Amino acid sequence: MSSRNLDFTRRSLLKTAALVPLASGAVGQEADASNSLKSKAARRGITFGCGVSAPQIAKDQAFRAAVMADCAEIVPWAEMKWGFLEREEGSLDFSSADALVQFAHANSLKIRGHTLVWYNNLPPWVPQALAGPDGRRFYETHIRTVLSHFGTKVVNWDVVNEAIEPNDKLPGSYRNSPFLKRFGPDYIPHAFEIARSVLPHTPLYYNDYGIEYNFQGSKRDAVLELLSSLSKRGLVDGLGIQSHLKIGLWFDAKAFRSFLADVASLGLSILLTEFDVNDMRAPADIATRDREVADHAFRYLETTLDEKAVKGLVAWGLSDRYTWLDVPPFARRDGLPSRGQPLDAKLQRKPLWDAIARALDGAPVRPS
Numbered sequence: 006m007s008s009r010n011l012d013f014t015r016r017s018l019l020k021t022a023a024l025v026p027l028a029s030g031a032v033g034q035e036a037d038a039s040n041s042l043k044s045k046a047a048r049r050g051i052t053f054g055c056g057v058s059a060p061q062i063a064k065d066q067a068f069r070a071a072v073m074a075d076c077a078e079i080v081p082w083a084e085m086k087w088g089f090l091e092r093e094e095g096s097l098d099f100s101s102a103d104a105l106v107q108f109a110h111a112n113s114l115k116i117r118g119h120t121l122v123w124y125n126n127l128p129p130w131v132p133q134a135l136a137g138p139d140g141r142r143f144y145e146t147h148i149r150t151v152l153s154h155f156g157t158k159v160v161n162w163d164v165v166n167e168a169i170e171p172n173d174k175l176p177g178s179y180r181n182s183p184f185l186k187r188f189g190p191d192y193i194p195h196a197f198e199i200a201r202s203v204l205p206h207t208p209l210y211y212n213d214y215g216i217e218y219n220f221q222g223s224k225r226d227a228v229l230e231l232l233s234s235l236s237k238r239g240l241v242d243g244l245g246i247q248s249h250l251k252i253g254l255w256f257d258a259k260a261f262r263s264f265l266a267d268v269a270s271l272g273l274s275i276l277l278t279e280f281d282v283n284d285m286r287a288p289a290d291i292a293t294r295d296r297e298v299a300d301h302a303f304r305y306l307e308t309t310l311d312e313k314a315v316k317g318l319v320a321w322g323l324s325d326r327y328t329w330l331d332v333p334p335f336a337r338r339d340g341l342p343s344r345g346q347p348l349d350a351k352l353q354r355k356p357l358w359d360a361i362a363r364a365l366d367g368a369p370v371r372p373s
């Protein structure tokens with residue numbers, strides 16, 4: 006990522022974990038705790054949170070305060086992924102993830118687990134190890150070890166991430182991943198089975214992107230089929246819809262609302278797990294761009310939050326100060342920083358913050 010990505014040391018994060026005040030306003034903003042995204046969400050029975058990385062929390066006090074002000078939950082961007090935990094075979098390093106867990110607990114935030122099985126961000130040794138004679142052991146040990154390590158400190162898990170990819174043109178629309186190559190589609194239910202056996206009371210999610218817009222209908226169908234087969238076996242508790250939105254794509258509210266109802270009818274919860282808005286196709290002018298981002302987001306959130314099975318909303322980065330949207334090929338071609346997060350780079354609220362607030366205020370109350 007960019008030079009904004011600060012170096013992380015475990016010691017500094019552990020030190021800050023205990024020091025962060027319990028509730029503080031975002032920089033320069035009123036400290037009215039009820040006028041925060043987490044309070045607005047909580048009033049509707051929804052959890053609002055954001056994705057973070059350990060260096061941001063360790064080193065950026067103003068950002069930490071912004072997280073505390075608006076969020077009831079954090080999700081590690083990368084620190085719980087296999088590629089982060091076990092770069093070398095057999096040498097596990099939980100320090101960054103543990104520090105985030107400790108920060109969350111010291112400050113009464115929930116923390117979600119993301120993610121156990123993902124084709125991306127694997128340690129370099131894993132694809133070959135999976136393909137070898139001990140492949141099954143490596144796979145199962147990874148899932149068991151990570152879940153046992155965090156236990157019930159993590160509120161729920163994205164067990165499998167991004168396993169459907171119709172463009173790979175395989176039966177069932179499964180993604181052509183090292184897991185699929187080695188084990189076939191059974192690797193998915195098997196991961197959930199292991200997770201259930203280690204943590205029987207922790208809600209387990211299947212998480213994916215690319216189902217938010219109509220042209221992604223075949224992926225929606227494949228995800229629904231996967232969920233249906235997992236839920237028949239009692240293996241899955243919910244769907245994580247990443248919600249990486251993009252200006253310029255047409256959001257068909259009616260079709261998506263009916264997809265959400267189909268998921269809910271399986272008895273599953275839904276979380277919006279990585280919400281943000283890519284503005285690369287919006288005009289450079291900031292006022293116009295912010296308005297387009299807010300309008301696009303509002304249409305999406307008004308629709309999704311209308312479904313009572315949707316219980317959580319996680320912004321994938323709270324502010325434009327830290328965002329993956331500035332990394333090519335997702336970044337704007339004119340080099341301008343993206344404005345797809347609720348706070349700007351100075352941690353000031355933007356029209357997108359207001360749009361999220363408005364959508365939360367208008368959402369029906371979830372049964373407790």
Ligand code: G3I
Pocket residue numbers: 006010011012013058059060082083086126214247279329
């Ligand atoms: O924290 C380390 C830092 O200590 C080190 O100096 C630096 C040097 O590269 O790396 C930092 O870690 C980076 C980490 O993000 C935290 O910022 C990793 O290099 C970088 O590879 C990692 O990228 C993450 C990516 O997933 C791969 O894991 C992005 O932040 C994260 O936003 C992105 O998230 C994915 C979701 O998991 C799945 N859906 C798509 C989404 C966006 O790609």
